[in-house]
Amino acid sequence: MPANTLNDMILGFAVILGVLLIYVLTLVIRTRRARVQRERNQQNPD
Amino acid sequence: MENQAASHALQIAVRGLVKRYHYHPVLNQLTLDIEHGAFCILVGSNGAGKTTLLRILASLSRADEGRIWIGGMLLGTSPLLRKRIGYISHHTMFYQDLTAIENLRHYARLYALQDIDEKIQAGIQSTGLTRAQHQPVRTFSRGMQQRLSIARALLHDPDILLFDEPYTGLDQEAAQSLDQKLNALHQAGRTILLAAHRPQRLISIASHVAWLNDGKIIQHIPTSRLADIPDLYHYLQEAA
Amino acid sequence: MSKKPTLLLLFDVLSLILIPAALILILFFTPVERVMGPVQKVFYFHVSAAWAGMLGFIFAGVAGAGYLITRRQTWDWLSLSAIEVGLVFGLIAILSGMIWAQPIWNTWWVWDPRLTTTAIMELIYLAYFILRSGLDTPEARARLGAVYAIVSVGTVPLTFFSIRLFRTIHPVVITTGGEGGAFNMSPRMLLAFFISLAVFTLLLADLVWHRYRLAELQTQNKQEA
Amino acid sequence: MKPLIRYLNTIWQITRKDIQVEWRGRQGVPVMLVFALLVVFLFNFALQLSPELQAGLASGLLWVSLAFASTLGLNRSVSLERENNAMDGLLLAPVDRSAIFFGKSISNFAFTCLVAIILLPVFSLFYQQNMLSLPLIGIILLGVAAYTSLGTLLAALSIQTRTRDVLLPVLLYPLALPILIAAVESSRGVLSGQAFADLQSWVYLLVACVVLFNAAGLMFFETILEE
Numbered sequence: 258m259p260a261n262t263l264n265d266m267i268l269g270f271a272v273i274l275g276v277l278l279i280y281v282l283t284l285v286i287r288t289r290r291a292r293v294q295r296e297r298n299q300q301n302p303d
Numbered sequence: 304m305e306n307q308a309a310s311h312a313l314q315i316a317v318r319g320l321v322k323r324y325h326y327h328p329v330l331n332q333l334t335l336d337i338e339h340g341a342f343c344i345l346v347g348s349n350g351a352g353k354t355t356l357l358r359i360l361a362s363l364s365r366a367d368e369g370r371i372w373i374g375g376m377l378l379g380t381s382p383l384l385r386k387r388i389g390y391i392s393h394h395t396m397f398y399q400d401l402t403a404i405e406n407l408r409h410y411a412r413l414y415a416l417q418d419i420d421e422k423i424q425a426g427i428q429s430t431g432l433t434r435a436q437h438q439p440v441r442t443f444s445r446g447m448q449q450r451l452s453i454a455r456a457l458l459h460d461p462d463i464l465l466f467d468e469p470y471t472g473l474d475q476e477a478a479q480s481l482d483q484k485l486n487a488l489h490q491a492g493r494t495i496l497l498a499a500h501r502p503q504r505l506i507s508i509a510s511h512v513a514w515l516n517d518g519k520i521i522q523h524i525p526t527s528r529l530a531d532i533p534d535l536y537h538y539l540q541e542a543a
Numbered sequence: 544m545s546k547k548p549t550l551l552l553l554f555d556v557l558s559l560i561l562i563p564a565a566l567i568l569i570l571f572f573t574p575v576e577r578v579m580g581p582v583q584k585v586f587y588f589h590v591s592a593a594w595a596g597m598l599g600f601i602f603a604g605v606a607g608a609g610y611l612i613t614r615r616q617t618w619d620w621l622s623l624s625a626i627e628v629g630l631v632f633g634l635i636a637i638l639s640g641m642i643w644a645q646p647i648w649n650t651w652w653v654w655d656p657r658l659t660t661t662a663i664m665e666l667i668y669l670a671y672f673i674l675r676s677g678l679d680t681p682e683a684r685a686r687l688g689a690v691y692a693i694v695s696v697g698t699v700p701l702t703f704f705s706i707r708l709f710r711t712i713h714p715v716v717i718t719t720g721g722e723g724g725a726f727n728m729s730p731r732m733l734l735a736f737f738i739s740l741a742v743f744t745l746l747l748a749d750l751v752w753h754r755y756r757l758a759e760l761q762t763q764n765k766q767e768a
Numbered sequence: 769m770k771p772l773i774r775y776l777n778t779i780w781q782i783t784r785k786d787i788q789v790e791w792r793g794r795q796g797v798p799v800m801l802v803f804a805l806l807v808v809f810l811f812n813f814a815l816q817l818s819p820e821l822q823a824g825l826a827s828g829l830l831w832v833s834l835a836f837a838s839t840l841g842l843n844r845s846v847s848l849e850r851e852n853n854a855m856d857g858l859l860l861a862p863v864d865r866s867a868i869f870f871g872k873s874i875s876n877f878a879f880t881c882l883v884a885i886i887l888l889p890v891f892s893l894f895y896q897q898n899m900l901s902l903p904l905i906g907i908i909l910l911g912v913a914a915y916t917s918l919g920t921l922l923a924a925l926s927i928q929t930r931t932r933d934v935l936l937p938v939l940l941y942p943l944a945l946p947i948l949i950a951a952v953e954s955s956r957g958v959l960s961g962q963a964f965a966d967l968q969s970w971v972y973l974l975v976a977c978v979v980l981f982n983a984a985g986l987m988f989f990e991t992i993l994e995e
Contacts, residue, residue, distance in 0.1 A: 259575050262582035262646045269585035269642040270566065273592065273635050277746075280631045284753050291760040298767045324680050326766045363859050364995040367614070386862040394853035398785070400793040409788075412781045413861040415774055439792070455857075611991060660945070667942040674939065677929030683995075687925050690988045694921065694943065697980060701946040701973065708953075708969055 313372070314339045314463060314494040315360065320369035322355055329355050331518030333369070337496060337511075342489040343523075344505050345498040346539065347515035353498035354392070356515065357465045360496070361390040373463065386414060389461035391469050395448040396455070399441040403432055403451055406440060407458060414459040426454035429484070431477075445472035453481065457488075464488065466497040482508065502539060514538065551756075554749040561742045565735070573735045585643050587735055591743035593636035593661065597699075599629025599747055600668065604696030607689035616762065619685035622692050623675075624754035626668050628747060633665045660702050667695050681762070778863040782871025783878070789848060790879065796844045800883045804837035805890070826895040827955035830887065831948055834908075835915060838880040839940065842919040843933035845876050850927055859993060869920060869989035873982070876916040884908050903958045907971070911951035914977035915944055921985050924992045950974045 315337040322330040329352045337343055345353050358364040360371065362378055362385060371378040374387060397406045404423060411419040427436050430450040440448060449472045456464065470478055486508045489495060499505060506512070506526055514522040514535050522535045529536055569587050576583035603625035610618035640658060641651050652658070671691055678684045728736065790796050811829055849855035849872075858868045888908075892899045919940055926935035954970035964971075 259577055259580035260582075260646060262580040265642055265646045266581040266584050269582060269639050270588070272638050272642060273585070273588050274562075276631065276635050276638065280628075280750070284750070284757065288753070288757050288760065291757060291764055294764045295760060295767075298764060323682065326681065326762070358995070361860065363856055382864050383862050385860055388860070390856075390860055392853065392856065394856065396854050396857035397852055398789055398848070398854055399851060400789050401785075405788065409781065409785045410857060413778060413858070413863075415777060663942050663945055670935075670938045670942065673931075673935065674925065674929060677926075677931045677935060679930065683928065686991060686994075687928065690992055691925060691939070694984050694988070697984065698943050698946060701977060701980065705946040705949045705973060708973070 313337060314341070314374055315496065316372040317360075318370050320356075320359065320371065321367045322352070322359060322364070323367050328518050330359075330366075333515075333519055335513060335520050335523065337494060340489070340492045340494060341511050342485070342495040342509045343497070343511040343513050344502045344509045345496060345513050345515055346500075346502050347498075349500065351515045352518055353515055354467055357390070357467045357496070357498055358392075361385075361388055361465050363390075386459065387461050387463050389456040389459070389464045390467075391452050391456045391465070392467045393471060395440075395452050397440040397448060397451065400439055402439055403427065403436045403443070406451070407455060410455050411458055416459055422458060426458055430454045431480070446474055446477055449473055450477055453484070462493055464493055464495045464497075466495065468498060468500060470499070478504075506539070512539075547756075551749070551752050554745060554752065558742070558746050558749050561745065565739050565742045568738060569735050573731050574729055579647055582643055582646055585639050587739040588743070589636055589639040589643060590736070591739040592632045592639065594740055595743040595747040596629045596632030596636055596664075598744065599625045599632060599751065600664070600692075600699070601696055602751075603629065603692045607692035610685055610689040611693075616681070616685060617759075619688065620755050620758035620762070621751070622689060623758060624751045626671055626692065627754055628750045630665060630668050631750075632743070632747065633661060633668070637661055637665065660705075663702065664699070667698075671695070681765075774863055775867050778861055778867040779871045779874065782858065782868060783874045786845065786848075786872065786875035787878065790875075796841050797879050797882055799844075800837040800841050800879065801886055803840055804833040804883055804887055807833040807836050808887075808891075808894070826891055826897065826899070827959055828952050830891055830899075830955065831911070831952050833887065834880060834884055834912065835941070835944065835948060837883050838876070838912070838915060838919060839937055841879045841883075842876055842916065842923040842940075843927075843936055845872055845879075845920070846923040846927045847933060855993065865990035865993060866986045868993070869924075869985040870982075873917045873920040873985060876920055877913055880912045880916055881909065884912065897959065899959065901958065903964070904955060907951060907954050907958060907974070910971070910974040910978060911947060911955075914947045914974055914981055915951075917978065917985055918944055918947070918981040921981065921989065921992070924989065928992075946973065947977045950977070 313336050315335065317333060317335040320330050320333040320335075321328055333352075333356065335356075345356070347353050355364065359366050360373075360378075373384055376384055378384060398409070401409070404427070407423045407426060408419060411423060416422060427433055430453060432447060432451060432454070435443065435447065440451070443451065449469070453469065456466075469481060473481060482504065485495065485497070485505070489508065489510070495509075497505065497509075502509075502512070506529070509526055511523065511525055512529065512535065513520050522532055524532060524535070529539070565587075569584050573584065573587075575581055603622045606618050606622035606625060610616075610622060637658070640661075644653060644658075645651050671688065674691055675684045675688050678687060808829055811832065815825075849858065855868075858871075859865060861867075888899050888905075919936075922939045922943070923933075923936055926933065926939055929935050950970045950973040954967045954974065957967040957970070
């Protein structure tokens with residue numbers, strides 16, 4: 258009889274996907290910020 | 304290959320030298336030829352790259368691009384090339400807890416010199432530090448340390464001298480003695496490249512002036528032709 | 544920054560399709576392990592994340608060597624990106640391992656040497672970022688970062704060997720014996736396992752690539768400023 | 769002079785200069801020693817060691833105190849070369865720059881071993897067991913050699929940062945983990961009288977660390993020092 262560890266499994270996958278999602282979000286935010294900066298640089302190049 | 308052929312006749316040949324900091328070129332495609340026995344003053348404003356150039360020639364710093372021949376040998380091919388170079392910088396390179404003699408002896412051993420004690424005594428005497436020779440360098444004034452640096456740089460009798468602001472901290476008397484020493488080295492056929500922020504006092508004894516600006520040598524002429532280049536002449540007047 | 548390459552777009556789409564696909568495969572088509580129960584299913588992603596993290600660190604060492612040989616900053620961006628993404632995967636491996644350990648070993652954290660050294664690996668590569676942040680010029684950051692990445696990846700086999708020698712309660716997964724929490728994998732489990740490995744490897748490449756483009760963009764911004 | 773002899777001579781001159789500076793200033797070894805003793809005392813109280821536990825933990829404490837103390841010496845060794853840019857003077861020497869690594873590494877090794885030699889009788893006294901055995905000394909020599917070669921390499925890295933010497937432990941301790949595990953385990957084995965056959969894997973691991981980290985110094989030291 259397997260142990261009843263369904264909740265632990267759900268928690269496990271939630272954490273794995275959650276950390277991935279957070280990292281992807283930081284990537285998106287940082288890239289967007291860099292793009293804005295770049296556009297600003299190109300508008301007034303000095 | 305013609306570069307290489309030409310470089311054999313020269314003591315220092317620099318081609319296309321680039322060095323960047325923060326992606327910004329401090330030295331930008333710099334080219335410089337220095338003949339055997341020349342005494343060349345390197346002038347330029349603060350931050351023009353004089354120190355960077357000298358450090359690269361002394362192989363203390365690495366060029367991003369370009370090639371350098373010292374006495375016809377490509378820099379970076381053999382550590383033995385460093386034996387031919389005497390270098391002085393803003394920093395004295397001494398160990399504070401060791402005496403003047405011990406510091407010089409350490410450097411003499413690194414160069415694996417013969418007759419170390421005689422050479423050290425000669426160096427100490429010529430810089431007038433005989434009385435302080437057994438005291439730790441910590442007790443020396445800036446000027447005394449600078450004099451000792453000169454003795455250190457000449458210890459292994461190098462034929463190429465790279466001096467970065469050697470007058471820093473020297474009093475009137477020591478500065479005059481350095482003038483004489485430089486003159487004597489020049490007469491003895493050594494090649495000298497000396498960076499100076501205020502080069503006025505040296506123009507009478509030097510053979511060439513090289514003007515470093517914007518990462519390039521923009522003028523490199525014999526001192527006798529200084530009057531032909533009004534820009535450089537004015538620059539030197541202002542720097543004085 | 545250059546336009547987004549088609550291959551990168553393909554990586555994005557594939558990752559977005561394959562992660563849910565692998566998850567469905569794991570949840571509904573692999574058998575429930577007979578002792579540990581459903582939580583064992585975390586194992587597929589846990590090991591895959593550890594694998595991807597390790598791969599990232601190894602790749603960072605290789606890219607570091609590439610930088611020292613060519614002195615092109617593109618290699619430094621690659622090395623930096625691989626370490627950052629590797630750290631994320633390492634964190635995932637540790638967290639999912641803890642969640643697995645809780646019901647099986649009845650504790651969140653065991654001083655199991657393998658778990659401990661995975662944590663140590665995270666610390667090693669966190670120090671990489673501290674080292675870089677303390678350096679003033681991008682050239683020094685790239686050069687010293689490359690040396691550190693290579694030396695770090697060189698110590699990994701030694702660390703692993705020292706763990707093997709230590710007695711471990713961590714299950715040795717790919718064995719036929721059944722000692723201490725180890726289990727035998729059925730063909731379906733193996734299939735899910737290898738698909739997870741492939742998906743996470745693809746995800747690693749995808750994320751490193753994105754991080755690389757970010758590094759490129761940030762450098763261009765600094766050069767212009 | 770033959771290249772190899774010149775190379776070895778440079779290593780020796782650098783080590784000798786370090787020893788001379790240390791002898792003149794005595795700013796390294798005494799500090800390291802007092803620090804190592806403090807670590808032993810602190811751990812003893814902090815961990816509330818009972819006499820039975822103490823015997824088993826002696827090798828662990830020995831290595832922790834040595835590792836901590838050695839870090840001080842490593843920082844001192846590199847900051848000495850930073851003062852007045854003395855490192856430039858070494859870089860000007862007409863010899864391959866990896867010689868500087870070996871010279872500094874050997875002097876660090878010597879200073880840490882000196883601390884260990886004084887620590888051993890003290891440990892024997894505190895933990896009521898004879899620690900002055902030849903196999904243990906052999907393991908200490910190996911472990912310290914591995915630790916100081918990695919430490920010299922990383923100290924040269926960390927000294928170039930703005931945080932300077934604060935950074936060294938953060939870089940060094942995690943990377944030195946295999947050295948410390950192997951050193952502690954083999955010392956423990958020797959102290960509890962195990963046969964060499966049971967410990968040889970640990971000893972070989974230490975040898976591998978010595979070889980690997982010295983090879984890293986040989987390969988990378990010049991790259992670390994160049995600007």
